[in-house]
Amino acid sequence: MQIHLSEILSKEGKAVEKKIELERTSFQFHGEEFPIVEKSPVELVITNTGNQELLIKVKVSLSVAIPCGRCLKDVITEFCLDFSREADMKLSEEEREEQLDENNYIAGYQLDVDALIADEVVLQWPMKVLCKEDCQGICSVCGQDLNLKQCGCDRTVLDPRMAAFLDIFEQFKEV
Numbered sequence: 001m002q003i004h005l006s007e008i009l010s011k012e013g014k015a016v017e018k019k020i021e022l023e024r025t026s027f028q029f030h031g032e033e034f035p036i037v038e039k040s041p042v043e044l045v046i047t048n049t050g051n052q053e054l055l056i057k058v059k060v061s062l063s064v065a066i067p068c069g070r071c072l073k074d075v076i077t078e079f080c081l082d083f084s085r086e087a088d089m090k091l092s093e094e095e096r097e098e099q100l101d102e103n104n105y106i107a108g109y110q111l112d113v114d115a116l117i118a119d120e121v122v123l124q125w126p127m128k129v130l131c132k133e134d135c136q137g138i139c140s141v142c143g144q145d146l147n148l149k150q151c152g153c154d155r156t157v158l159d160p161r162m163a164a165f166l167d168i169f170e171q172f173k174e175v
C-alpha cells in the first residue's frame, strides 16, 4: 500500500488519518518467510509538523505463525504495533536511506506502508519462540515429538563432547 505524501506536505499542521489494509501476507526474517495468519486494518496518522517534516503514527495488530524453536510446531505470535517515525522530507533520498539503514519505506513522495510495518516487525521479532516454556523438542535421531511420547532413542552419542566423556568412562570400567 502506497500513500502519496505531497498533499500532506503542502500545508504545515495538516494531518491525514487513514485506515488501510495491509497487503503483505508474510514477513521475512533472517531469510525465512513467516505467514501472517491474522491482521487488523492499519491505522495511520500522518502529520506535517512543519519545516518539511512528517510524523507518521502507525497502529496495527498482527498474528504471525513462527515455528517453535525446539519442536518446530507453528506458534501464533502476536505483534501489537503502536509506533511512530519521523521523516525529514528535506533530505534527498540517499540521505534518508542512510538514516533509515537499509530499509527505506519512503521513495520520492510515496510512503510504502507495508515496508514501514515490516521494518518495525523486524525490530520487535522475539528472541526465542517456544510453543511452551518446557517444550521437549523433537528427537534428533527419529524425529519423534517428545512432547507426545518418548521414543527411547539414544541421543547422547550425537553430542561429541558427551561421547568423549562416555569413552573415558568406559576406559575406567576396563581398568
Ligand SMILES: [Zn+2]
Pocket: 068, 069, 070, 071, 072, 073, 130, 131, 132, 135, 136, 137
Ligand atoms: Zn515446541
Ligand SMILES: [Zn+2]
Pocket: 139, 140, 141, 142, 143, 144, 151, 152, 153
Ligand atoms: Zn527418537
